[in-house]
Amino acid sequence: VICLLKAYRGHVVYTASPKEFTVIENGYILVENDIVKAVSKDLPEGIREDEVIDHGDRLIVPGFVDLHFHAPQYPNIGLGLDKELLPWLEDYTFPTEAKFSDVEFADRVYRMVTNELLKQGTTRVVLFATIHLESTKRLARILDESGIGAYVGKVNMDRNSSDNLIETTEDSLAATESFIKSFDDVSDRVKPIITPRFVPSCTAELMQGLGELAKTYGVPIQSHISENLGEVDWVAQLHPEFKDYASVYDNFGLLTDNTVMAHCVHNTDDEIKLMAKKGTYSAHCPNANYNLSSGIMPVRKFMNAGVNVGLGSDVGAGHKVSISQVMSQAVQGSKMVWQMCDKELKPLTTSEAFYLGTKGGGSYFGQVGSFEPGYKFDALVIDDSGLQIELERSIEERIQRFIYCGDDRNIINRYVDGREIEVPNTK
Ligand SMILES: [Zn+2]
Numbered sequence: 001v002i003c004l005l006k007a008y009r010g011h012v013v014y015t016a017s018p019k020e021f022t023v024i025e026n027g028y029i030l031v032e033n034d035i036v037k038a039v040s041k042d043l044p045e046g047i048r049e050d051e052v053i054d055h056g057d058r059l060i061v062p063g064f065v066d067l068h069f070h071a072p073q074y075p076n077i078g079l080g081l082d083k084e085l086l087p088w089l090e091d092y093t094f095p096t097e098a099k100f101s102d103v104e105f106a107d108r109v110y111r112m113v114t115n116e117l118l119k120q121g122t123t124r125v126v127l128f129a130t131i132h133l134e135s136t137k138r139l140a141r142i143l144d145e146s147g148i149g150a151y152v153g154k155v156n157m158d159r160n161s162s163d164n165l166i167e168t169t170e171d172s173l174a175a176t177e178s179f180i181k182s183f184d185d186v187s188d189r190v191k192p193i194i195t196p197r198f199v200p201s202c203t204a205e206l207m208q209g210l211g212e213l214a215k216t217y218g219v220p221i222q223s224h225i226s227e228n229l230g231e232v233d234w235v236a237q238l239h240p241e242f243k244d245y246a247s248v249y250d251n252f253g254l255l256t257d258n259t260v261m262a263h264c265v266h267n268t269d270d271e272i273k274l275m276a277k278k279g280t281y282s283a284h285c286p287n288a289n290y291n292l293s294s295g296i297m298p299v300r301k302f303m304n305a306g307v308n309v310g311l312g313s314d315v316g317a318g319h320k321v322s323i324s325q326v327m328s329q330a331v332q333g334s335k336m337v338w339q340m341c342d343k344e345l346k347p348l349t350t351s352e353a354f355y356l357g358t359k360g361g362g363s364y365f366g367q368v369g370s371f372e373p374g375y376k377f378d379a380l381v382i383d384d385s386g387l388q389i390e391l392e393r394s395i396e397e398r399i400q401r402f403i404y405c406g407d408d409r410n411i412i413n414r415y416v417d418g419r420e421i422e423v424p425n426t427k
Pocket of ligand 1: 068224262314
């Protein structure tokens with residue numbers, strides 16, 4: 001094994017704990033192959049000054065982690081967002097997703113999606129594709145070639161949608177199994193994830209089969225839960241035999257410590273307890289929830305209960321790919337919940353929101369989202385000189401301003417797994 005040591009210098013910022021930013025002004029990150037070995041104030045041993053990759057006055061932060069993204073909805077970004085969830089799905093999402101039976105169309109869209117994710121600083125992402133096996137396999141290949149880290153899901157639907165968007169239960173399960181097997185020769189950065197769209201789209205038989213596949217192949221699971229009150233009522237009508245929405249998933253083996261559930265806006269206390277007990281992840285998607293007037297997830301309640309929480313852009317219900325934007329929206333939403341609903345639920349701090357969008361969601365991928373020793377070196381180099389306005393600011397204030405006011409133009413370098421990733425048309 002070739003051992004490759006590299007050191008990066010700059011203002012190192014990360015959140016080992018959600019409570020505070022860890023800041024090392026003019027610090028070093030020592031990386032061995034793809035793994036962080038140490039962060040330090042002084043030049044690490046084993047490296048000469050002239051070997052250091054010097055990012056000067058720039059900030060070095062962990063890459064952003066997006067736990068919920070619909071790749072085929074990217075062509076719809078920003079459209080129909082004056083509607084609510086169920087009409088929006090009928091009018092925009094489903095007709096567009098049907099077009100992904102065409103692999104060449106999918107190829108063009110998925111290349112744009114992959115570039116945009118990297119451009120916006122997302123280094124790890126959990127994605128929904130569509131029901132179509134071949135175009136979903138193409139997405140996995142494009143992601144792998146790009147260098148990004150991802151879980152990719154072939155969507156499963158066998159009820160309650162138009163004929164061109166559902167499969168028979170047997171076909172859906174067979175295609176999912178074939179999708180999982182197709183990863184034998186793909187890198188360990190891009191992996192499959194079992195993807196029942198949500199309970200209303202999947203029969204009990206399909207959910208049962210998917211739960212079994214997850215167990216057999218040790219594959220993670222993603223879905224949606226309690227985004228919208230109409231959806232919650234619908235699930236209760238479809239499954240009066242179960243106590244609540246989370247129990248439906250749980251009954252079919254779909255609520256595990258390897259599951260990520262998007263939204264969690266309207267969960268009951270019992271469901272939150274169940275998710276905490278199971279170790280299930282929640283993808284908080286405030287941008288999408290505001291756009292579709294779904295509500296505001298009481299994220300503090302989930303954190304207090306010990307649920308693993310990360311952030312999701314939920315493109316196309318979310319209209320921004322950037323996770324730094326989702327961080328600021330998460331703080332805004334938590335302030336509204338505190339002000340309007342429950343004074344016990346303290347608003348998020350900026351460091352907590354940053355933690356959710358890096359280490360919180362990153363833990364779904366293993367040791368990802370921080371610069372503590374042993375973590376994968378996924379990093380962004382931020383040039384915020386254009387965001388500085390006269391007064392001198394601390395490094396912590398500079399990261400705050402980047403989160404609220406910065407964008408992809410400030411992101412100069414991107415590293416995933418210790419390797420620098422070039423994005424077309426960003427330099
Ligand atoms: Zn979604």
